[in-house]
Amino acid sequence: MTVDADPVAELPDPRDYGLAVVGEEEIPAELTSLVAEVRSLVDAVARTRAGAEELSAARAAVAAAAAQLGDGPRHDVGTMVRRTWDDGRVEYGTLTNAVSGPTNAAAPPLRLETAPEGGLRAQVRLNGTYQGPPGLVHGGWLAALLDQALGAAAVAEGMPGLTANLDVDYRRPTPLNTPLEITSRVTGTERRKVSVAAEIRHDGEVTAEGTAIMVRLNLPGDGGA
């Protein structure tokens, strides 16, 4: 179904709407490795069997690190990160996005790329901090990963919007600590509604799939109304 398709040629610049923007390339390598270290720390804390002395020492070390950054300069909450694809297209997402924010250690290490067959693709490995049933990924996180991939597929086609409706089917248990493939694409548009579909696969088999209706942002002058 494609009615009134007209994707916007270029995404709106968030700065025109009062939001700060940082380029992905401006994120210091030291911050990227700090984020990776904090992710490992969260997993280690979640499963540690260390004794009281080691735990107290670790707490003090973490408190010292928090104090080091605590009073320093911070980006505003709504800050967006700009990514420029190889073909010159520009994309924006929130810097601390809960599912794929590049500086958010609470987010899985998800980086969606354009797929040769169209749409987006990513590979991600989820550690024990994303656990639901024993050894398996929590269904809420699977829904969040699908939602992000679905929203990003619409953004990649120049149609940023909000999720109005999300349907998820869990087909097979999704294991932790193993590569998962996520794919997503736009399947149709109708006025401001963008239909999108996404899958999560393990070993080539679909374990979860989702469809959504993203309603395009109704921004003055972007043709989205």
Ligand SMILES: CCCCC/C=C\C/C=C\C/C=C\C/C=C/CCCC(=O)SCCNC(=O)CCNC(=O)[C@H](O)C(C)(C)COP(=O)(O)OP(=O)(O)OC[C@H]1O[C@@H](n2cnc3c(N)ncnc32)[C@H](O)[C@@H]1OP(=O)(O)O
């Ligand atoms: C600020 C400028 C920034 C520019 C930045 C540039 C690019 C990047 C920007 C953003 C990035 C975006 C996404 C990135 C990826 C993220 C993935 C995560 C996504 C989320 O985490 S997002 C959070 C959760 N999400 C919400 O927080 C939405 C809350 N909600 C609402 O804000 C409203 O509810 C809204 C806006 C959805 C609609 O409201 P509205 O007033 O604008 O529009 P309206 O009601 O007229 O609906 C228009 C047409 O959608 C149909 N429709 C509406 N609702 C429907 C439903 N539930 N099911 C089926 N169809 C539905 C109607 O039936 C009508 O259809 P029709 O054309 O056929 O009449």
